Amino acid sequence: MVENIRTELEAAAFRRLLKHLQQHTEVQNIELMILADFCRNCLAKWYVEAAEGQGVAVDYEQAREIVYGMPYQDWKAQFQTEATAEQLAAYGRKQEAI
Numbered sequence: 001m002v003e004n005i006r007t008e009l010e011a012a013a014f015r016r017l018l019k020h021l022q023q024h025t026e027v028q029n030i031e032l033m034i035l036a037d038f039c040r041n042c043l044a045k046w047y048v049e050a051a052e053g054q055g056v057a058v059d060y061e062q063a064r065e066i067v068y069g070m071p072y073q074d075w076k077a078q079f080q081t082e083a084t085a086e087q088l089a090a091y092g093r094k095q096e097a098i
Contacts, residue, residue: 018043022069025079030087034094043067 021027021040029039044063051058064072083091 018067018069021067025075028081028083028087030083030091034087034090037094040064040067 032039044067047063048060068075
């Protein structure tokens with residue numbers, strides 16, 4: 001596959017992932033961490049790293065706004081719920097297994 005086509009496909013898939021996560025605000029970051037070992041904040045950190053690798057200045061809050069589709073504090077106020085004891089226990093077990 002030609003490299004620029006591959007890059008365009010990867011970018012399109014990433015944009016679709018972001019759109020999916022933005023549409024499914026009921027999915028909490030703790031659930032993503034338990035099931036997939038990454039969350040929206042991880043994506044934002046990876047975005048910052050990728051920007052730095054290209055010599056582009058993007059800070060963490062800017063990246064989170066891109067990932068969340070709004071300022072993080074707004075998303076948190078509107079959609080984030082408190083993690084349950086069960087979720088925290090499951091996350092703890094996952095971290096112990098690593």
